[in-house]
Amino acid sequence: MAQKQEMLNGVNVEGLFQTIEAIKEEPSIAKFNFRAKNEWIDGGENRTTVNDFYGAGKTHVRSKPFVFTKDEPPVLLGNDHGANPVEYALTALAGCVTTTLVYYASAKGVKINKVESTLEGDIDLRGLLNIDENVKVGYESIQIKFKIDSDASEETLQELVEIAKKHSPVANTISNPTPVIISISK
Amino acid sequence: MAQKQEMLNGVNVEGLFQTIEAIKEEPSIAKFNFRAKNEWIDGGENRTTVNDFYGAGKTHVRSKPFVFTKDEPPVLLGNDHGANPVEYALTALAGCVTTTLVYYASAKGVKINKVESTLEGDIDLRGLLNIDENVKVGYESIQIKFKIDSDASEETLQELVEIAKKHSPVANTISNPTPVIISISK
Numbered sequence: 001m002a003q004k005q006e007m008l009n010g011v012n013v014e015g016l017f018q019t020i021e022a023i024k025e026e027p028s029i030a031k032f033n034f035r036a037k038n039e040w041i042d043g044g045e046n047r048t049t050v051n052d053f054y055g056a057g058k059t060h061v062r063s064k065p066f067v068f069t070k071d072e073p074p075v076l077l078g079n080d081h082g083a084n085p086v087e088y089a090l091t092a093l094a095g096c097v098t099t100t101l102v103y104y105a106s107a108k109g110v111k112i113n114k115v116e117s118t119l120e121g122d123i124d125l126r127g128l129l130n131i132d133e134n135v136k137v138g139y140e141s142i143q144i145k146f147k148i149d150s151d152a153s154e155e156t157l158q159e160l161v162e163i164a165k166k167h168s169p170v171a172n173t174i175s176n177p178t179p180v181i182i183s184i185s186k
Numbered sequence: 187m188a189q190k191q192e193m194l195n196g197v198n199v200e201g202l203f204q205t206i207e208a209i210k211e212e213p214s215i216a217k218f219n220f221r222a223k224n225e226w227i228d229g230g231e232n233r234t235t236v237n238d239f240y241g242a243g244k245t246h247v248r249s250k251p252f253v254f255t256k257d258e259p260p261v262l263l264g265n266d267h268g269a270n271p272v273e274y275a276l277t278a279l280a281g282c283v284t285t286t287l288v289y290y291a292s293a294k295g296v297k298i299n300k301v302e303s304t305l306e307g308d309i310d311l312r313g314l315l316n317i318d319e320n321v322k323v324g325y326e327s328i329q330i331k332f333k334i335d336s337d338a339s340e341e342t343l344q345e346l347v348e349i350a351k352k353h354s355p356v357a358n359t360i361s362n363p364t365p366v367i368i369s370i371s372k
Contacts, residue, residue, distance in 0.1 A: 010229030012263050019263070020315050027318075030311040034272050038280035040301035043196030046284045048277040050269040055311075056261050066269040068254075070281035075242050077198050077205070077289075083236040083252040085282035085356050086220050091234040092278055094224035095256035096271035097368065098232045100314065103263075115226035125216040125241075128286065128353050129206050132213075137352070138359030144368045154370075161368055166323070167314050170271050171366050173324030180361045182283065182330045182351045184343060 044072035096170035114149035230258035282356035
């Protein structure tokens with residue numbers, strides 16, 4: 001019973017507050033390093049493996065790695081063996097904003113029944129293809145529309161969405177400039 | 187035989203140049219709109235479906251949708267049912283820079299035998315958890331190290347990596363500020 005009362009929206013709220021307190025005492029445990037390995041297959045197809053990461057003072061290894069195939073659709077000269085990288089970016093963003101929203105709702109005692117969202121992002125491929133230097137290369141902007149089922153007031157839900165935007169790591173990686181440093185190793 | 191000669195690194199080079207010429211004649215066909223739908227499951231777990239997108243003047247629908255489960259590892263209060271959103275962001279970035287590199291190599295007539303990369307990104311979770319307002323919320327930076335097997339010179343490969351960084355949509359979505367617009371619909 002005690003265990004059940006600590007959970008809200010599937011989030012261990014007591015564990016969440018304990019984590020926050022532990023970080024306040026020892027900020028270095030908040031430093032995480034996430035990792036991925038990628039292997040080109042052919043044409044627009046490549047495969048990423050996600051397995052270990054560093055955080056809370058140690059390296060964590062999954063029981064088995066997560067593997068993701070990316071490809072391009074035929075109109076972008078691929079074979080459609082997987083979603084393409086810009087669709088993976090939407091996937092990352094959707095997940096991060098949703099989880100941030102649900103964790104904050106849990107910390108605030110707001111019960112959430114359902115969260116759905118649709119995402120859209122516009123890209124003008126003249127940037128990728130170097131046809132026009134004045135065209136932005138990445139997404140021009142990304143829109144997320146949430147539909148949330150909860151007994152909380154509209155005002156509370158609006159506040160949660162704003163908090164999620166402000167504190168989601170992927171949303172901030174995208175909306176703020178984040179250095180991408182590329183090198184060749186032998 | 188003609189078909190074979192048009193392909194380099196698995197990329198239809200003639201198709202690539204035809205696409206570029208078609209866009210130069212009619213720039214509107216370069217406008218793409220990518221989409222995703224997300225559904226919260228429980229706690230840190232949610233699921234994204236990628237299926238249709240708009241581009242080259244029409245909507246394209248896959249024969250079956252690509253579905254991605256995201257979750258958090260136990261140290262971040264999840265059940266590890268999937269890679270987490272910031273790992274999906276690395277996956278997106280790895281794929282996009284690799285594909286951009288391979289497509290440009292093909293256009294330039296550079297044969298590539300193998301491309302591998304490792305990615306790392308640092309995040310201080312005090313931003314996510316609202317413990318310190320001065321901490322960056324998203325990735326501080328992301329490092330990509332490429333290992334490329336090709337007969338091309340080091341100089342050519344270095345040039346290709348720089349082109350890939352400059353023209354990869356996901357790398358630019360991350361390294362430049364990209365507006366993320368979030369709203370609630372009923």
